Amino acid sequence: MADSRTGGAAPTVLRVVLGKRLQHLRERAGVTFEQAARSLDVTHATIRRMEKAEVGLKVPYVEKLLRTYGVSDPEEIDGFVSLAREANQPGWWHRYRDVLPEWFSVFVSLESESEVIRAYEPHYVPGLLQTESYARAVLRAGMPHAPEAEIKRGVALRMERQTVLTQEANPPLLWAVIDETVLRRPLGSPDVMREQIDHLIQAIERPNVALQIMPFSAGPHPAMYGPFHLFRFPLDELPDMVCAESLVGAVYFDQRDDVSVFLEALDRMSAQAVPLVRTRAVLSALRKEI
Amino acid sequence: MSEAGFSPDQIDTTRPHPARMYDYYLGGKDNYEADRDAAERILTALPDVGVTARSNRDFMHRAVRTVVDSGVRQIIDIGTGIPTSPNTHDVARRMDPGVRVAYVDNDPIVAAYAGAKLTNSGNAGFVLADIRDPAAILDHPVTQDLIDFDEPVALVLLAVLHFVTDAEDAVGIVRSLTERLPAGSHLILSHGTADFNQSDGFGKVTKVYNEESTSSAQWRSGPEISAFFEGFELLEPGLVQLPLWRPDGPVPSGADLRRHMGYGGVGVK
Numbered sequence: 001m002a003d004s005r006t007g008g009a010a011p012t013v014l015r016v017v018l019g020k021r022l023q024h025l026r027e028r029a030g031v032t033f034e035q036a037a038r039s040l041d042v043t044h045a046t047i048r049r050m051e052k053a054e055v056g057l058k059v060p061y062v063e064k065l066l067r068t069y070g071v072s073d074p075e076e077i078d079g080f081v082s083l084a085r086e087a088n089q090p091g092w093w094h095r096y097r098d099v100l101p102e103w104f105s106v107f108v109s110l111e112s113e114s115e116v117i118r119a120y121e122p123h124y125v126p127g128l129l130q131t132e133s134y135a136r137a138v139l140r141a142g143m144p145h146a147p148e149a150e151i152k153r154g155v156a157l158r159m160e161r162q163t164v165l166t167q168e169a170n171p172p173l174l175w176a177v178i179d180e181t182v183l184r185r186p187l188g189s190p191d192v193m194r195e196q197i198d199h200l201i202q203a204i205e206r207p208n209v210a211l212q213i214m215p216f217s218a219g220p221h222p223a224m225y226g227p228f229h230l231f232r233f234p235l236d237e238l239p240d241m242v243c244a245e246s247l248v249g250a251v252y253f254d255q256r257d258d259v260s261v262f263l264e265a266l267d268r269m270s271a272q273a274v275p276l277v278r279t280r281a282v283l284s285a286l287r288k289e290i
Numbered sequence: 291m292s293e294a295g296f297s298p299d300q301i302d303t304t305r306p307h308p309a310r311m312y313d314y315y316l317g318g319k320d321n322y323e324a325d326r327d328a329a330e331r332i333l334t335a336l337p338d339v340g341v342t343a344r345s346n347r348d349f350m351h352r353a354v355r356t357v358v359d360s361g362v363r364q365i366i367d368i369g370t371g372i373p374t375s376p377n378t379h380d381v382a383r384r385m386d387p388g389v390r391v392a393y394v395d396n397d398p399i400v401a402a403y404a405g406a407k408l409t410n411s412g413n414a415g416f417v418l419a420d421i422r423d424p425a426a427i428l429d430h431p432v433t434q435d436l437i438d439f440d441e442p443v444a445l446v447l448l449a450v451l452h453f454v455t456d457a458e459d460a461v462g463i464v465r466s467l468t469e470r471l472p473a474g475s476h477l478i479l480s481h482g483t484a485d486f487n488q489s490d491g492f493g494k495v496t497k498v499y500n501e502e503s504t505s506s507a508q509w510r511s512g513p514e515i516s517a518f519f520e521g522f523e524l525l526e527p528g529l530v531q532l533p534l535w536r537p538d539g540p541v542p543s544g545a546d547l548r549r550h551m552g553y554g555g556v557g558v559k
Binding site: 173175207208210212232236239240256257260263264267268270271272273275276277 | 301303317319320321322323326398399401402403405406407409410411412
């Protein structure tokens with residue numbers, strides 16, 4: 001389980017990869033945390049945090065660690081260092097840090113670097129598929145005391161997040177299961193709901209959007225307690241990560257046996273939900289009832 | 291009954307599933323703890339299962355390219371399993387974007403994966419049916435819609451028949467699947483075997499599949515596998531060890547070759 005309450009900028013996926021590589025190199029060289037820490041004149045906690053991607057990777061530290069771990073090929077060192085520099089660049093979402101809590105900054109980072117994003121949403125249309133007016137209604141419902149300017153910024157952030165689905169280079173597959181509740185509970189005016197459903201009908205035409213509806217008639221299913229996302233990255237060595245959301249934050253899981261439980265729940269739900277080929281028909285039917 | 295045509299209790303995730311175990315052999319992430327436990331025990335008994343799974347994938351690429359190259363534009367792929375990139379239609383459509391593929395599997399979860407990852411791009415469909423019921427596959431509306439039985443078809447049976455036992459009449463099943471295919475159709479087939487590696491690990495592997503997983507296993511010999519090609523003429527080089535079927539790179543030899551515990555072949559009707 002990775003906790004995001006550690007401060008600092010949210011790790012990019014690249015930083016997570018480099019942290020894992022550092023750990024691998026250290027273990028291969030048979031170097032302990034304490035020995036590694038001594039070579040940098042820092043505490044062993046710093047080494048742990050570097051490997052867990054909880055802190056940025058300082059270039060002089062990286063160079064010295066690689067030598068301590070017996071990496072002597074200058075090309076390999078240069079390659080690693082340039083990746084570390086890249087990993088320290090802030091993502092586009094840092095421009096929204098005024099409205100972006102730390103836990104959600106991690107989420108956006110994972111979302112923008114995924115190959116597959118799977119989600120279960122019991123109450124809302126997934127953020128990546130929301131219209132502007134629907135997003136405004138969702139944010140307003142969640143933050144009744146927020147000034148209008150903050151809601152506006154939140155909506156802008158959400159709209160910018162959505163460009164990941166339409167980007168030309170390797171857009172991720174979004175495969176989401178939403179509960180029938182999402183389409184039945186009115187959010188905003190009937191016009192807002194109708195426009196949102198029209199938007200979904202358009203979005204599912206994209207080959208990288210797979211939206212399934214879990215009908216009331218399917219009865220109980222394994223994830224009824226709440227929403228979560230599962231992120232898969234284009235790098236084999238990176239584990240899948242799950243973000244389980246709550247009212248005030250989120251918990252991230254990356255241990256395989258934890259992640260598997262969510263994967264199994266998603267798989268069972270996807271099998272139980274209305275098959276994808278019928279999503280459009282269900283959306284159209286529900287739209288007529290609004 | 292759900293809208294997908296099966297009851298929720300048909301979704302069995304308590305027992306290891308061959309499709310998810312195969313995904314694990316290939317280094318995939320779409321498997322659960324029960325699948326990984328069973329797969330790890332199999333890899334302990336027969337470590338080369340992983341090597342064989344990969345050479346089976348490579349054989350699929352070469353065989354599908356060969357068949358599409360010969361002009362076949364429609365494919366029935368039975369035993370789809372968990373999608374692994376590139377899939378049958380990815381390989382086929384690199385040669386001709388118009389190739390149509392009907393994927394078939396008996397597992398509702400595989401059906402869900404196929405919907406999201408395989409058939410979302412058009413020209414492909416999924417049939418939820420069991421290989422042991424050939425009529426259900428061939429008469430299914432999705433098959434009928436995608437496949438023109440007056441034109442040559444490629445029937446793909448990759449690493450699936452070793453999960454159909456003789457007691458279930460594996461040879462008769464293949465005959466029923468192929469008898470409706472017109473002349474010029476192809477059969478792409480691969481199958482696990484103990485012919486190249488007489489390890490007593492096979493006994494343990496069979497035990498794990500038979501006693502724990504959702505399917506029983508039967509490893510056949512070369513002559514037994516040849517019987518599936520009844521009515522077909524094998525293309526060169528015949529039914530051979532997986533890496534030896536029209537290799538497009540260096541071929542392993544000696545002890546390295548013995549690690550590939552499967553046969554592959556392509557026949558034409």
